[in-house]
Amino acid sequence: MRNRVREQRTQREMSQAELAAALGVSRQTVISIESGRYLPSLPLAFTIARFFGLTVDKMFDPDVEEAGT
Amino acid sequence: MTAFIRPRLRKPLGIALAGTAFAAAWALRGGDAWQLSIAMEVTVLVSAITTYVRAGEDNDEGALAGSRADERQKLLSLRSRALGWNFAMVAAFIGVTAGVAVKATWWWPFLVILAVGAFAYLLGLSNYGVAEEGTADDADTSPQVRSPAS
Numbered sequence: 001m002r003n004r005v006r007e008q009r010t011q012r013e014m015s016q017a018e019l020a021a022a023l024g025v026s027r028q029t030v031i032s033i034e035s036g037r038y039l040p041s042l043p044l045a046f047t048i049a050r051f052f053g054l055t056v057d058k059m060f061d062p063d064v065e066e067a068g069t
Numbered sequence: 070m071t072a073f074i075r076p077r078l079r080k081p082l083g084i085a086l087a088g089t090a091f092a093a094a095w096a097l098r099g100g101d102a103w104q105l106s107i108a109m110e111v112t113v114l115v116s117a118i119t120t121y122v123r124a125g126e127d128n129d130e131g132a133l134a135g136s137r138a139d140e141r142q143k144l145l146s147l148r149s150r151a152l153g154w155n156f157a158m159v160a161a162f163i164g165v166t167a168g169v170a171v172k173a174t175w176w177w178p179f180l181v182i183l184a185v186g187a188f189a190y191l192l193g194l195s196n197y198g199v200a201e202e203g204t205a206d207d208a209d210t211s212p213q214v215r216s217p218a219s
Contacts, residue, residue: 025139028129038141 002061006034008052023047076136081121088113158186 009019009030016034020027025044032038033048040048049059071079092113096106124135132138133146161182168176 026129026132026142027127028132029139029141032141041140044140 001036001039003033003036004052004054004059004061005030005048008054008059009034012052019051022051077121077124079136080124080134081117084120085113085117088116154186158183161186 005019009016014022016030017027020030023030023044024047029038029040033040045056045060049056052059074082089110092106092109095109096103120134123131125131126134129138129142129145132142138146161179164179165176165183167173168179
């Protein structure tokens with residue numbers, strides 16, 4: 001599953017640590033989500049989508065497979 | 070129960086308390102090897118201090134040691150504990166099977182471990198809602214309308 005977390009974060013010129021603090025998760029979890037190695041829970045997916053002002057299906061694209069997901 | 074203890078202190082304190090209890094039991098046991106309890110206590114305290122230091126690190130291990138894990142880190146810990154449980158059960162099964170095969174007297178502690186593991190697993194299924202999935206919303210008991218195809 002592809003996601004747009006990295007794209008949205010870099011557009012806002014945020015660091016991974018800043019995004020992690022805003023979402024209430026660790027920096028390592030933001031890295032894992034961005035790389036597609038970890039699929040967030042539904043509540044966290046909503047939190048991420050709302051943070052960036054997008055819907056969950058705009059933030060996470062289930063039609064694209066990534067290695068490790 | 071541990072809410073009043075600072076998260077970073079929880080695991081180090083747990084290690085210190087459990088280790089001290091075991092070292093004290095060893096000392097109470099007496100005999101020639103009672104001095105080992107001192108070495109055990111030193112090792113326990115070093116482990117507790119090491120865990121406290123690691124709990125301050127900015128990585129997954131630090132988050133787990135510092136009791137501040139997020140959902141991914143909790144999942145990692147949960148999966149690791151499940152793997153540990155699987156290994157313990159396999160080891161206990163091998164132990165009880167080997168013990169029975171050689172007519173040893175030490176086979177029953179392995180059986181106890183297997184029984185405790187099995188009980189804990191069933192308790193987990195019960196506690197975490199395996200029987201609470203509810204009924205399907207199409208499980209209506211009223212007379213069914215026959216499908217035109219049937």
